Amino acid sequence: MAIQILPAGAPASTRTRIVGLRCRGCGRAEPIGLSYVCPGCFGPLEVAYDYQVVARSLTRAAIATRPPGIWRYLELLPVEATPARGLPVGSTPLLAADRLAPTLGLDRLWIKDDTRNPSLSFKDRAVAVAAARAVEFGVEALACASTGNLAGATAAAAAAVGLPSYVFIPADLETAKVDHALAYGATVVPIEGTYDDVNRLCLEIADETGWGFVNINLRPFYAEGSKTLAYEIAESLGWRSPDVIVGPVASGAMFTRIARGFEELAELGLIERRPIRFVGGQAAGCAPVATAWSAGTDVIEPVRTPDTIVRSLAIGNPADGRYVVNLANETHGSVEAIEDHVTAAAIRDVARLEGIYPETAGGVTLAAAAAAHRRGVIRPGDEVVALLTGNGLKTPDARTLGADDGAARPGRPGLAPVIRPSLAAFERWLGGVA
Amino acid sequence: MSIVRIPPTLRTSTGGAKQVAITGGTVREVVAGLVAAYPALGSQLLAGDGELNRFVNAFLNDTDVRHLQALDTPVTEADTLLLLPAMAGG
Numbered sequence: 282m283a284i285q286i287l288p289a290g291a292p293a294s295t296r297t298r299i300v301g302l303r304c305r306g307c308g309r310a311e312p313i314g315l316s317y318v319c320p321g322c323f324g325p326l327e328v329a330y331d332y333q334v335v336a337r338s339l340t341r342a343a344i345a346t347r348p349p350g351i352w353r354y355l356e357l358l359p360v361e362a363t364p365a366r367g368l369p370v371g372s373t374p375l376l377a378a379d380r381l382a383p384t385l386g387l388d389r390l391w392i393k394d395d396t397r398n399p400s401l402s403f404k405d406r407a408v409a410v411a412a413a414r415a416v417e418f419g420v421e422a423l424a425c426a427s428t429g430n431l432a433g434a435t436a437a438a439a440a441a442v443g444l445p446s447y448v449f450i451p452a453d454l455e456t457a458k459v460d461h462a463l464a465y466g467a468t469v470v471p472i473e474g475t476y477d478d479v480n481r482l483c484l485e486i487a488d489e490t491g492w493g494f495v496n497i498n499l500r501p502f503y504a505e506g507s508k509t510l511a512y513e514i515a516e517s518l519g520w521r522s523p524d525v526i527v528g529p530v531a532s533g534a535m536f537t538r539i540a541r542g543f544e545e546l547a548e549l550g551l552i553e554r555r556p557i558r559f560v561g562g563q564a565a566g567c568a569p570v571a572t573a574w575s576a577g578t579d580v581i582e583p584v585r586t587p588d589t590i591v592r593s594l595a596i597g598n599p600a601d602g603r604y605v606v607n608l609a610n611e612t613h614g615s616v617e618a619i620e621d622h623v624t625a626a627a628i629r630d631v632a633r634l635e636g637i638y639p640e641t642a643g644g645v646t647l648a649a650a651a652a653a654h655r656r657g658v659i660r661p662g663d664e665v666v667a668l669l670t671g672n673g674l675k676t677p678d679a680r681t682l683g684a685d686d687g688a689a690r691p692g693r694p695g696l697a698p699v700i701r702p703s704l705a706a707f708e709r710w711l712g713g714v715a
Numbered sequence: 716m717s718i719v720r721i722p723p724t725l726r727t728s729t730g731g732a733k734q735v736a737i738t739g740g741t742v743r744e745v746v747a748g749l750v751a752a753y754p755a756l757g758s759q760l761l762a763g764d765g766e767l768n769r770f771v772n773a774f775l776n777d778t779d780v781r782h783l784q785a786l787d788t789p790v791t792e793a794d795t796l797l798l799l800p801a802m803a804g805g
Contacts, residue, residue, distance in 0.1 A: 306768075306770055317800075317802070318724045318770075318800045318802075319770075320724065320727065320759070321758060321759065322758065322759060322768065322770065323724070323759045323760065323768060323770040323771050323800055324770045325770065325800070325802060477779070478777070480802075481772075481774060481777065481779075481797075481799060484722070484799045484800065484802060485720075485722065485797065485799065488722070488723035488724070489723070497802065500802065582781070583779060583781055583782070585779075585782045598772070598779065598801075600801050600802045603769075
């Protein structure tokens with residue numbers, strides 16, 4: 282996916298960094314605004330940059346002097362200046378997962394720990410950018426259609442910038458995610474049906490409300506936020522790329538934008554251009570992209586009724602699915618479908634071995650890394666970065682799927698029985714488990 | 716005649732109409748009738764082969780027509796067709 286460098290017309294010194302919006306389908310140019318669909322061909326609009334202008338100020342040395350967070354890469358984000366208000370998002374750690382790696386068959390594994398953003402998922406990156414533009418556009422409220430993580434991110438960002446928020450979710454979403462959004466002061470609107478039903482309704486109402494739907498009419502800006510995962514990984518590795526990126530695939534927007542992020546860095550000379558294999562993970566109970574990839578087609582057959590504990594990836598009709606298939610194929614990666622009990626076991630393993638507790642999408646990602654290793658896509662000696670994009674506290678029931686009762690037993694940690702607060706009771710208990 | 720709901724993005728091509736009534740026995744015929752009535756919609760909705768372009772999702776009574784019989788899904792006068800941009804992600 283080569284990025285387009287505009288033909289050199291005026292000297293870079295007189296041009297603007299953000300050129301406007303451009304249609305991904307037909308290339309038509311549109312002005313920056315609360316628009317997301319090409320009036321010509323109905324294709325999605327994306328932000329276009331003048332990379333010669335970007336390159337004037339975005340250097341490794343300049344970035345090193347800037348504070349942590351996504352705005353240290355400001356020139357590659359579609360806002361004019363660092364927003365005055367907003368949450369501290371990004372600059373999450375890249376952690377060596379030496380204890381987990383061998384259990385997945387991997388030699389070198391890094392975990393990009395995005396479980397620790399302000400609202401506990403990577404969605405804070407996308408929403409920070411969308412919220413900054415929403416404030417400029419003067420919307421009356423922030424809104425979203427969410428599988429859960431976006432609900433919390435939108436509600437938190439709205440609180441931080443001082444806007445009301447409206448969050449539309451499938452009615453049977455995990456309680457922890459609903460409570461999370463409510464805590465930030467959102468109006469939460471449960472919708473009967475699947476995420477795709479929620480999304481369809483929001484697409485129909487977005488332009489009628491005066492609200493900024495972060496993942497609909499603010500989508501060109503929202504989508505750009507995910508690129509910061511690539512920038513941070515490259516910077517954490519000492520300005521280079523890994524051999525393999527493994528990440529979850531729901532709509533496919535984050536997955537494909539990470540690839541674009543690395544492409545931009547190479548184009549700007551901030552990293553050396555090296556091949557990266559992209560491995561995606563989906564839940565087997567809602568795997569339209571993995572199914573298409575396995576079948577050797579980029580035509581995505583939508584899944585009508587997702588059946589999985591991995592609610593954050595339960596999008597049956599993923600808009601960027603074909604781009605994910607093409608990215609996996611072009612980079613010699615893969616798209617893996619993971620059964621729920623395997624996902625749950627992966628969550629337990631990474632928490633137990635690395636002290637990182639991801640939500641279900643993280644379990645899918647780690648299991649996808651193991652599956653790609655078994656498939657030969659990940660090879661001996663490869664340096665692998667796995668994206669853990671949300672926090673396990675959001676999906677507390679998932680961890681125990683397929684596990685036993687979790688009670689502490691001799692030689693094994695777990696939940697001990699209630700004991701009286703006496704030394705004798707403690708010693709009796711310890712004698713039983715030691 | 717079936718009702719077709721028009722999203723804001725397409726309303727410049729329908730003279731601002733939010734919904735229009737179109738005659739047709741299948742989704743394909745209703746879309747064809749819509750484009751005949753508002754020719755500017757042709758470039759927005761249709762691919763070169765006459766199929767819906769890949770950026771358009773069609774819903775009959777709120778069900779994605781790909782879960783039905785796609786463009787060959789029968790349409791009655793009681794039905795409502797909704798055309799939306801293909802976009803999802805939460």
